[in-house]
Structure formats: C-alpha cells, structure tokens
Amino acid sequence: MDRHDGFREFVLTRQQALMRTAYLLTGDAHLAEDLLQSVLMKVVRQWHKLSKDGNPEAYTRKALVNQYISWKRRPRPEVPSSDLPERDVSHDDATLDRIVLRQALDRLTPKQRAVIVLRFREDLSEAQTAEILGCAVGTVKSQTHHALARLRAVAPELAHLLSEPEIVEVAR
Missing domain, CATH: 1.10.10.10 (Winged helix-like DNA-binding domain superfamily/Winged helix DNA-binding domain)
Incomplete structure (x- = not known):
C-alpha cells in the first residue's frame, strides 16, 4: 500500500477545479500552473494525514489562497515579452x-x-x-x-x- 494512495485520484478528479481557482487568483495561466504545482507538492507531503483525518479539498484551497497571498507579498521582477499586444480584435x-x-x-x-x-x-x-x-x-x-x-x-x-x-x- 502506497502512502500516497488516493492522492493521484484526488488530483485527477479535482485538478480542473483547482486550476480554475488558481487562475482566477493569479489572472495568468502560467502562474496558476506554478501556484497549483507548488501547493500540490505541499499537499502530497500531508496526504496520509489529510486522507485519514481531514478534508483534502478544503486544505488544498486554503493552501492555494495562502500561497497566492504569500507570492503577492514578494516583489517579482517584470519579465520582458517579445509578444506584441493584440489590436483591433472584435469581442462580444x-x-x-x-x-x-x-x-x-x-x-x-x-x-x-x-x-x-x-x-x-x-x-x-x-x-x-x-x-x-x-x-x-x-x-x-x-x-x-x-x-x-x-x-x-x-x-x-x-x-x-x-x-x-x-x-x-x-x-x-
């Protein structure tokens, strides 16, 4: 029996919802992926305890919010981009x-x-x-x-x- 039993299934079933939350917090798809990945690294270390005693989804959401707030406190250098902004795109x-x-x-x-x-x-x-x-x-x-x-x-x-x-x- 693996100490991470259930973690893979949890990630497979909840990944989309957690990614959506991460994206809405960060406003950037790449940062959302980084945020979710760093949080899942913390969750996997606590998985045995969470799967036995706790609510892993609530813990993961709380960790997402806490990690996001922690990241926002740290100054991040601006990363230059070679992509030009889009122009004259019609939207509904x-x-x-x-x-x-x-x-x-x-x-x-x-x-x-x-x-x-x-x-x-x-x-x-x-x-x-x-x-x-x-x-x-x-x-x-x-x-x-x-x-x-x-x-x-x-x-x-x-x-x-x-x-x-x-x-x-x-x-x-």
Missing part, C-alpha cells in the same frame, strides 16, 4: 465583460481577490470562506463589501454585473 459583450473583470480583479488586494473568487466563483458560503482564509465571518463580509466597492470604482462599466449571480457567470 460577454468576452469584454470578462476581460474588464479580470483587469479589475488585478487591482484588488490579494485578500480581497481571494474573497471574491471563493465567494462568487467557488460559490462558498461566508462561513466556508472564513474557514479557508482563517478569519472571522465578519471579516469576510467586510472584505467582500470593500472588494465589490473597489470593483465598482475601478470598472464602473461592470456595475450591471456586480450582483452575486452575475459575478459567478462572468468569472467562468
């Missing part, structure tokens, strides 16, 4: 809303972004979000309020989308 309204929302999410603090992702994309309750973030429910409520206010301020064109059900659909 839903695509434009997603682009503007992602840019607006980049302007939130890491904790505010984590609250928005967990509450509205992962559809977690305030209590579940508080548990993952290791804070009080009142903190989740205030962070949600401040994050939504910030989103409305930096992207007023999304005001029609910033009620709970619409945020979930746009973030997908």
Whole structure:
C-alpha cells in the first residue's frame, strides 16, 4: 500500500477545479500552473494525514489562497515579452465583460481577490470562506463589501454585473 494512495485520484478528479481557482487568483495561466504545482507538492507531503483525518479539498484551497497571498507579498521582477499586444480584435459583450473583470480583479488586494473568487466563483458560503482564509465571518463580509466597492470604482462599466449571480457567470 502506497502512502500516497488516493492522492493521484484526488488530483485527477479535482485538478480542473483547482486550476480554475488558481487562475482566477493569479489572472495568468502560467502562474496558476506554478501556484497549483507548488501547493500540490505541499499537499502530497500531508496526504496520509489529510486522507485519514481531514478534508483534502478544503486544505488544498486554503493552501492555494495562502500561497497566492504569500507570492503577492514578494516583489517579482517584470519579465520582458517579445509578444506584441493584440489590436483591433472584435469581442462580444460577454468576452469584454470578462476581460474588464479580470483587469479589475488585478487591482484588488490579494485578500480581497481571494474573497471574491471563493465567494462568487467557488460559490462558498461566508462561513466556508472564513474557514479557508482563517478569519472571522465578519471579516469576510467586510472584505467582500470593500472588494465589490473597489470593483465598482475601478470598472464602473461592470456595475450591471456586480450582483452575486452575475459575478459567478462572468468569472467562468
């Protein structure tokens, strides 16, 4: 019997959902892959304990958020790119809303972004979000309020989308 029994199955079944969360936290596919990989390295070391006593998915989500916040605290050097920005590309309204929302999410603090992702994309309750973030429910409520206010301020064109059900659909 392997000490990692169940880990491979967990990763295979939950990888897409965890990758989506990582992407929404980072806003970049490559950083999301790095984030998820570094978190799964931590999870595999704790797997025996998690599979026996805990909730591996909740632990992994909490680790994703904590690692993301930790990364945001460290200054990262800018990496030059040889790719030129795209020009004159037509998008439908839903695509434009997603682009503007992602840019607006980049302007939130890491904790505010984590609250928005967990509450509205992962559809977690305030209590579940508080548990993952290791804070009080009142903190989740205030962070949600401040994050939504910030989103409305930096992207007023999304005001029609910033009620709970619409945020979930746009973030997908």
